[in-house]
Amino acid sequence: RRGGAVLCLGVPAGTIFGIDCASYGVGPKFMGLKMIPPGIHILHFAPTNVKKKASAPKTSLFVTIKEAEVLVYRWDKSLEGLVEVTEEERRQYTTGYRRLDFDAKLAPYPLRLQRVWESLTPHLSPKVRAKLEPIQKFRVVPRQPLPAPKELSEKLNQTEEQKREKSFISTSMASKGPPDARMESKGDEKVVMQLEHKKAKKMETEEGENTLMEKEKKEKKTMNVENTPAVPPPLVVRRRFYSRLPDSLEAIKAAKKRCKALQTEMDSLRNTLNALEVQKILGTCKKSSGKVLDISAKKAGSSDELGKEIKAKKERLTKMDAKMRSILASVTTCHMDKSEGLYALMNKEYPGQSHGVLGELEFAFCSFVFGESFEGLEQWKKLTRLLCSCDKAVDEKPDLFAAFTQVLHSQLHAIPRDFFQDCISKENFLHDCLKDYLEILKNSQISGQHRRDHDKLQSLLKTKFGLVFVFEEDSEDGPVIVELTEKQLAELKLS
Structure with a gap:
């Protein structure tokens, strides 16, 4: 009911x-x-x-x-x-x-x-x-025409074989043509009669062959017109509006543009700072490169005021340098950690829906597996790659990634057992995504049910697909983490 x-x-x-x-x-x-x-x-x-x-x-x-x-x-x-x-x-x-x-x-x-x-x-x-x-x-x-039926293919093959046989007969008979004209010049009537008889027989044979070949061509043409399958009508599908994921290349271009503008401003500030230091040493106001420095005569006469000006510009230059380093670090992070891209996608496409991204992931996966949609495959790949590369977001949004681990477990259950061994699908994107995601979970602060789901996912990969990922342990050659003092952190703050 x-x-x-x-x-x-x-x-x-x-x-x-x-x-x-x-x-x-x-x-x-x-x-x-x-x-x-x-x-x-x-x-x-x-x-x-x-x-x-x-x-x-x-x-x-x-x-x-x-x-x-x-x-x-x-x-x-x-x-x-x-x-x-x-x-x-x-x-x-x-x-x-x-x-x-x-x-x-x-x-x-x-x-x-x-x-x-x-x-x-x-x-x-x-x-x-x-x-x-x-x-x-x-x-x-639009659709492509369907392949020719089996019966039509066999008839076409038979026609080609008959054509080759007739061509062979015609060639062999042509090789038995009349001898040199020297024999005709001898006046041997018997030989001449034999040659004329052979010529007449050859002409009859060639006429019969031409008639037969023309008949076969007509039959072949009629057969092609009657039996060749027509192009099927166009396929009408519902249009799907998948979310557009943030483009890391666009973010990198924007960061480079900001760095270029910031570098120009820093170069100008350094030139001004160098001129001020020279002015402080000389104690007089001079022109630098044809431009008068923006310092009044009163300031020029006071070394204390000039020292404060130099100190303020040095502090500003330090902050700008820290900002430059921060932008460059964000470019590196954009390649390694996709958390900011995930947050941007959630705020733009699914405001107020914490698990809306997972819903689109499931929609794309089902469209690909059950509906054989290429668009669904591409969107599923993009979203899976995005969610498997969020290092920071795993700790900041544990509920979202606990649900994602369960969804990933269910989707792997629906994938064929030979998915990672098949000659077409082996070494696919999912292998690298799973390795990165499991390494992130291993180094994260997850606990409780999420940790158990992580262990179940690893067990499924091992028992069903035979995949065992080995992660590199920390070694002496690894990066050294240095804790900064409060003063150093204050200097690194952005302006």
Whole structure:
């Protein structure tokens, strides 16, 4: 009674259709799914040509189903996908569903896989789904023509073989042509008659071959026109608006620009400071490089005032130098620690939603695994790489990364066992990300349940994938940490 339903009208028999972690080949009586638990689910389907045994790429659609709600979609033959029906049609089909008119044609939701789906999407909220996949936003993706059927390929191969055989016959007969003209000049009538007979026979053979080849060309042309598969119609998919992650290159360019401006100001200040020191030594006000120094005669006559001016400029130069070092350090940190980029993403895209980033991570992963979306794969890679490179944020936001560790554990459960051994996926981005993340957790201050989840993640990597990461221990050649005094810290403060 609490479960919802999705009516899919007019889906062709043989279409690959699935919901969440399950996928089936539907029959002619299929009209949808029932007994669906409330929440967010993904529908994924692929049009299939049963005769040619070929299927198109999958298309996925996220839906939010409320308690006892009925969603109605119709299969569009020209677009080869599900589209929404009108509100009037939805009310009519909902009434029919309440009367159990379609109950025998609805497949039950696979409850045995419900827990697996919930473990993959614990943070995918309706707000996150509405942000990433707004309603009625579509994009047309052109398709490539389907490969030629097996029978057509065999006929084409036979035609090529026959053509080669005819060419060989023609060449062999041409090699048996008339002898030199010297034999004809001897006047041997018998030889001349034989040659004329051979010429006539050769002409008949060549005419027959030409007729046969023209006939084969016509048959081949007709066969290509009739049997060559047409280009399938364009694929219509829902457009998804993934978050744009902060670009580290842009941050580096901005930092370089700030450093350049700061360096120019520091050079000018050093020149002024050098001139003031010379002036203090000489005790007179002089011109420097054709410019009069910005010091009054009264200040020039007082060595105390001049000393204060020099001291103030030295302090300012020290602060500017500390600021320069801070900017350069931020550039280095931008490569090693992505915490600031994570904070910027959360404040811009998910203000007030502490786990919104994890919801988008789960959305992208499910789009890739179940919907075969390349965009989902790229966004999943970017977010995983970002979250696995946040050294400072692990201690500052322990709840977020405790949840991320659990999500990562669930996603690795859904990945095939040979993912890190396959010739295509081995040495992929996930190997380095996991190594960096486990090293960060090892050196962090996590405890309790988060530490136990960390141990479970390591155990899964070892038992399922055979991955054991070895981290370098601290050695004598490592960096030396120096504690600064309060005076030194005060000097390093930014202006």
